Amino acid sequence: MIVYKQVDSLKELEQILTLQQLNLPKNISQEESTKEGFVTVEHTLDVLKSMNEVCGHIIAIDDGQVVGYALCMHPKFAEDIEVLRPMFKEIETALNDNVRYMVMGQICVAKSHRGQGIFRKLYQTMKRKLPVGFDTIVTEVDGKNKRSWMHMQR
Template structure:
């Protein structure tokens, strides 16, 4: 049975990082990136813990093993991860001073568990656990990551804008 909870232990965070490593482009073949999708950001345990202390990341657990996660990132972390700074800059252009949104900092489901609704349930749980006063989830997807883009559109995200940063095309998306 799969449980969906907010990460509450260092072990949860360490398991997130392990699953993350398996899905970074440097650890995938071109075919895997094309078919399965890929992650962009490689987090440190320190920043993952800081983010989790503010709002617990959402994890899918099977027999206490993390098989999926969605990272919760409050706007206060806009300057914390270099590769995400342009995303926050673009968000600020479209939300114009609002800060009652959660950024989904990264989502990943273990290859062995894809196609079983875990992605959808991670977002459902995230919406349920949004801090009081927060009503929106915003994230971005690398335009080359078609699997991720399709999955996000399927769960109800809509496009806010497209932009280019550091030679990559990005799609900023929102879930209300």
């Protein structure tokens, strides 16, 4: 049975990084990248841990193993990851100043567990676990990531 929860251990953060490595473009073929999707950002343990301390990342656990994750990224981290800076600038431009938002950062589901509704349950769990005072969740998908793009349209 898959359990959805917020990260509460270093081991879970390390498992996120392992799953992330398996889905970075540098570690998969172009064919797999097109068919299965990919993740864009390679996080460090320190950054992932800092982000988690502000708002716990959402994970799907199956038999003690992280099989999916949705990273929670508070706007205070807008300058910490260079490739994401334009996204935060766009969000700030698009949203009313009163809107408090959390970014649903990178999302990844293990190949062995895709097609089982895990993405939707990660999102629903994040929505329930948003810190008090936050109004909405914002996310961005790389235009080259066809699988993820199509998934977001559902």
